[in-house]
Amino acid sequence: MEYPNLLPRFLKYVKVNTRSDEYSDRFPSTKRQDDFQKQVIMKDLEELGLSDIHYNKKSGCVIAEIPATVDYDVPVMGYLAHVDTADFNAENVKPIVHENYDGKSKIQLGDSDFYLDPEVFPNLRNYKGKTLITTSGDTLLGGDDKCGVAEVVTLAEYLLAHPEIKHGKIRIGFTPDEEIGTGAPRFDVEDFGAEFAFTLDGAAPGKLDWGTFSAATFALDIQGVNVHPSVAKDQMINAIQIGIDFQNQLPSAEVPEKTAGREGFFHLTHFEGTVDNARLEYIIRDFERDGLENRKNLVKEIVAKMNKEFGTERIKLTMRDQYYNMADELAKHMDIVNLAREAYHQEGLNEINEEPIRGGTDGGQLTYRGLPCPNLFSGQENMHGRYEYTVLESMYKAVDVLVRIAELNAEKNK
Ligand SMILES: [Zn+2]
Numbered sequence: 001m002e003y004p005n006l007l008p009r010f011l012k013y014v015k016v017n018t019r020s021d022e023y024s025d026r027f028p029s030t031k032r033q034d035d036f037q038k039q040v041i042m043k044d045l046e047e048l049g050l051s052d053i054h055y056n057k058k059s060g061c062v063i064a065e066i067p068a069t070v071d072y073d074v075p076v077m078g079y080l081a082h083v084d085t086a087d088f089n090a091e092n093v094k095p096i097v098h099e100n101y102d103g104k105s106k107i108q109l110g111d112s113d114f115y116l117d118p119e120v121f122p123n124l125r126n127y128k129g130k131t132l133i134t135t136s137g138d139t140l141l142g143g144d145d146k147c148g149v150a151e152v153v154t155l156a157e158y159l160l161a162h163p164e165i166k167h168g169k170i171r172i173g174f175t176p177d178e179e180i181g182t183g184a185p186r187f188d189v190e191d192f193g194a195e196f197a198f199t200l201d202g203a204a205p206g207k208l209d210w211g212t213f214s215a216a217t218f219a220l221d222i223q224g225v226n227v228h229p230s231v232a233k234d235q236m237i238n239a240i241q242i243g244i245d246f247q248n249q250l251p252s253a254e255v256p257e258k259t260a261g262r263e264g265f266f267h268l269t270h271f272e273g274t275v276d277n278a279r280l281e282y283i284i285r286d287f288e289r290d291g292l293e294n295r296k297n298l299v300k301e302i303v304a305k306m307n308k309e310f311g312t313e314r315i316k317l318t319m320r321d322q323y324y325n326m327a328d329e330l331a332k333h334m335d336i337v338n339l340a341r342e343a344y345h346q347e348g349l350n351e352i353n354e355e356p357i358r359g360g361t362d363g364g365q366l367t368y369r370g371l372p373c374p375n376l377f378s379g380q381e382n383m384h385g386r387y388e389y390t391v392l393e394s395m396y397k398a399v400d401v402l403v404r405i406a407e408l409n410a411e412k413n414k
Helices: 006-014 031-048 122-127 143-161 239-248 289-310 326-346 362-368 392-412
Strands: 051-056 061-066 077-082 096-098 132-134 170-175 196-202 214-223 265-273 277-286 315-323 375-377 389-391
Touching: 006 031, 006 132, 006 143, 006 392, 031 051, 031 061, 031 143, 061 143, 077 143, 077 362, 077 392, 143 170, 143 196, 143 389, 143 392, 196 326, 196 362, 196 392, 214 239, 214 289, 239 265, 239 277, 239 289, 277 289, 289 315, 315 362, 326 362, 326 392, 375 392, 389 392
Parallel strands: 077 170, 077 196, 196 375
Antiparallel strands: 051 061, 061 170, 096 132, 132 389, 214 277, 214 315, 265 277
């Protein structure tokens, strides 16, 4: 159905710059996220009359409650969306609304030389007759994740206006610093007070994420021996060359640029050095926990073998796990995934796209911290740059799904 305040609310939110900053040492990483939380989100929630509205300082989150409309016990559920936007110009965002798109034309982004072209972005062809919201070409849109933010607030507005809709207690939360991965580790699961939740941070209608990569990172610090090249024979040990030799022992086809779908990889993200010393940084990704362990072991074996040949620890290896595939943990809570599946079906979304994401989500971290948390679509497309757009009808559908999940949760526990 249509929610008349959703579009104006979304347009208001995207105009506020809430970009996060991975080089900041404050938390949340930027003050502008806090300002948005306290001056915009909290105010809107107060106007709508939600309960228990508060700012949780530890986690940088605004949290609120939609009270239950049934008098029996229903497991408390939650909805989450992140307020920060990605690492791209977010100064002076000027969203443009294009009504009744013809499903085939190029869309000029404001007066800029940039176009949204269905040849390049074939998803556009799905949106004939729909209302698209785009950038004006020089900023991102911030639909990632202002779509989710506006949808959760609109859900609250709708449910408070319709007490005849039967649902249990719903907690809602607005989180900072998703794009730089520092928000979820600080999330206050206890204060949020839900048994399970959903993030709204996915792409087009039908997308349902409950599988992610498992991830680790490692670095090699290599100590060489630098002597003058004229007398280098049998004495010089070039740290750069050691780095190259290491890299060449990894499977050359298992890199991001040569893998897709369920294939994992090793990814050299940084390499700097001199003859004297060098540093290499990598990330490892795999959908299987065994696969991740095998990759880690391969790295350890290569390093051990090389150090043995040197007769000393020239290569120092540091390695740590980053996150695990949320599917492994959610497998114990499939009723939550099924709730979303059922809601999608009831809202006419019969083709559910459950392809695991080649990355992580806040929900993955939260799932391992005791708040099982699949990720729902929010209608954002082409995230993280000037080609970002969203479709108003996708956003309406997202709110429909949120209402439906809440109703199903109450029905199932009657
Ligand atoms: Zn996002």
